[in-house]
Amino acid sequence: xxxxxxxxxxxxxxxxxxxxxxxxxxxxxxxxxxxxxxxxxxxxxxxxxxxxxxxxxxxxxxxxxxxxxxxxxxxxxxxxxxxxxxxxxxxxxxxxxxxxxxxxxxxxxxxxxxxxxxxxxxxxxxxxxxxxxxxxxxxxxxxxxxxxxxxxxxxxxxxxxxxxxxxxxxxxxxxxxxxxxxxxxxxxxxxxxxxxxxxxxxxxxxxxxxxxxxxxxxxxxxxxxxxxxxxxxxxxxxxxxxxxxxxxxxxxxxxxxxxxxxxxxxxxxxxxxxxxxxxxxxxxxxxxxxxxxxxxxxxxxxxxxxxxxxxxxxxxxxxxxxxxxxxxxxxxxxxxxxxxxxxxxxxxxxxxxxxxxxxxxxxxxxxxxxxxxxxxxxxxxxxxxxxxxxxxxxxxxxxxxxxxxxxxxx
Amino acid sequence: xxxxxxxxxxxxxxxxxxxxxxxxxxxxxxxxxxxxxxxxxxxxxxxxxxxxxxxxxxxxxxxxxxxxxxxxxxxxxxxxxxxxxxxxxxxxxxxxxxxxxxxxxxxxxxxxxxxxxxxxxxxxxxxxxxxxxxxxxxxxxxxxxxxxxxxxxxxxxxxxxxxxxxxxxxxxxxxxxxxxxxxxxxxxxxxxxxxxxxxxxxxxxxxxxxxxxxxxxxxxxxxxxxxxxx
Numbered sequence: 001x002x003x004x005x006x007x008x009x010x011x012x013x014x015x016x017x018x019x020x021x022x023x024x025x026x027x028x029x030x031x032x033x034x035x036x037x038x039x040x041x042x043x044x045x046x047x048x049x050x051x052x053x054x055x056x057x058x059x060x061x062x063x064x065x066x067x068x069x070x071x072x073x074x075x076x077x078x079x080x081x082x083x084x085x086x087x088x089x090x091x092x093x094x095x096x097x098x099x100x101x102x103x104x105x106x107x108x109x110x111x112x113x114x115x116x117x118x119x120x121x122x123x124x125x126x127x128x129x130x131x132x133x134x135x136x137x138x139x140x141x142x143x144x145x146x147x148x149x150x151x152x153x154x155x156x157x158x159x160x161x162x163x164x165x166x167x168x169x170x171x172x173x174x175x176x177x178x179x180x181x182x183x184x185x186x187x188x189x190x191x192x193x194x195x196x197x198x199x200x201x202x203x204x205x206x207x208x209x210x211x212x213x214x215x216x217x218x219x220x221x222x223x224x225x226x227x228x229x230x231x232x233x234x235x236x237x238x239x240x241x242x243x244x245x246x247x248x249x250x251x252x253x254x255x256x257x258x259x260x261x262x263x264x265x266x267x268x269x270x271x272x273x274x275x276x277x278x279x280x281x282x283x284x285x286x287x288x289x290x291x292x293x294x295x296x297x298x299x300x301x302x303x304x305x306x307x308x309x310x311x312x313x314x315x316x317x318x319x320x321x322x323x324x325x326x327x328x329x330x331x332x333x334x335x336x337x338x339x340x341x342x343x344x345x346x347x348x349x350x351x352x353x354x355x356x357x358x359x360x361x362x363x364x365x366x367x368x369x370x371x372x373x374x375x376x377x378x379x380x381x382x383x384x385x386x387x388x389x390x391x392x393x394x395x396x397x398x399x400x401x402x403x404x405x406x407x408x409x410x
Numbered sequence: 411x412x413x414x415x416x417x418x419x420x421x422x423x424x425x426x427x428x429x430x431x432x433x434x435x436x437x438x439x440x441x442x443x444x445x446x447x448x449x450x451x452x453x454x455x456x457x458x459x460x461x462x463x464x465x466x467x468x469x470x471x472x473x474x475x476x477x478x479x480x481x482x483x484x485x486x487x488x489x490x491x492x493x494x495x496x497x498x499x500x501x502x503x504x505x506x507x508x509x510x511x512x513x514x515x516x517x518x519x520x521x522x523x524x525x526x527x528x529x530x531x532x533x534x535x536x537x538x539x540x541x542x543x544x545x546x547x548x549x550x551x552x553x554x555x556x557x558x559x560x561x562x563x564x565x566x567x568x569x570x571x572x573x574x575x576x577x578x579x580x581x582x583x584x585x586x587x588x589x590x591x592x593x594x595x596x597x598x599x600x601x602x603x604x605x606x607x608x609x610x611x612x613x614x615x616x617x618x619x620x621x622x623x624x625x626x627x628x629x630x631x632x633x634x635x636x637x638x639x640x
Contacts, residue, residue, distance in 0.1 A: 315503075
């Protein structure tokens, strides 16, 4: 297969016919470049969108309470609904199969935190260890809260990355003690949260510790849970509807009372998000295919033109003893060589351009624009094949016309 | 070397067809120096194209080197051309992006000869036509006469049996015409069959035998009377 002589002939032809080499090369490189950029930017939009909804687990459900707005079964309206520890137990027992992670939550706003003269105010949340997957928080250093902390009502906290930055100025906070409202807590971990800055300014403490400190008896503020990811969206909505119904029953709330107990289900949002993502994917795919088709048409035109232009040369070569196969082989190898090389160049330029401009596009809701390697490589291969086929047809025709006809071509 | 019997050729022209060669008979022996004369439209180029396997005849028999030529596919024709025939065209037909040496070496590439060897042989033939110092010039840097000498070197390089020249001096002035004819004579003296097409009497007179063609038939076929060398 590898014939040095043949390649030398090809290199010579390509280098002595710069215009058409450049023309074919630029077409392919440009098509791949455009493909990479458009696809990358499309993916960037997708990433932004994903991130907007990545703050919390996609399958999370939050239960909050307020005051009743309707009288029900002899109870008057305006009554405050209070969640308690027995509600935790009730929900967990009733929906054992449907629930994946579960945590009650007590929130204290504007808690003064002090570390060696540095101070700031943060929201402190008393939660179960399960709250970490609920918030999609990722541990950066140390660990999150544990059940042992919960049992011992330990004075330990996990702090958001920005809390560490504010109070510790970039030094490691794990193992240090912070004073919250005058009581000292030991930092056991620092976390990142994809939900953004606000979510990275939370301080998490064991639920039992916070409940003992701030709440009379067994009161709590809200519940957060994630449902079993095996449930599909319809099943998830049915689950939350049932959950709402039984909780309203338990607390004596009118089923039509929207304010007294709210179950916020991300599943419905997720459904819209999924649909939107699908549309976005279709648009990206459409852009990609469109660019590829434009590239294929471009390279086909150029190949037809190149072969046309070389008809006389082909005639001369045939008169000198070139067989049709050697003519076809020559044109094919030239076209494959140029398109593959140019395609690779376009791919590299595209990928590096995306890398270079990626950061500056964040303001335009384009996050981390990038293309999977296999997609660009696949696109390049498609263009190479298209160029080959587009070259083959006229090459075959040129190789089969009588040499005298080819020689007389002007 | 070349034997033609009752050769016919016509070209389709729309609905009708143009009957160009109407039953030609021609024998050319090895080592002959023959010219075909005729006005344009007489069919002389068609004859040369058929002899040169650049075109196919319709009926009749054509033997090249005692081999009957019929139903040749392009591959076989290409191999035969490469092996037995060398072409010199009126318009030179050099490849414009290859220098003189590469143009001369090209038939050897298709013969499958390695690069070094073919360049050495090509240079040898360029020297024979007196253009060794022009080896690295591109065709557009050469004069018409030089181009045609390069083309002659290219025709010779595979050491073919027959050189076919289609109006080799048609685009040249008289001095260069003479130089090219001298080259062809010299080639003929070395034993190669040379077959020239021309419409110029004085060019034909340089050959050993003149075949006159008119309207697709041979009207005369005679040896030239050599002028006395003064």
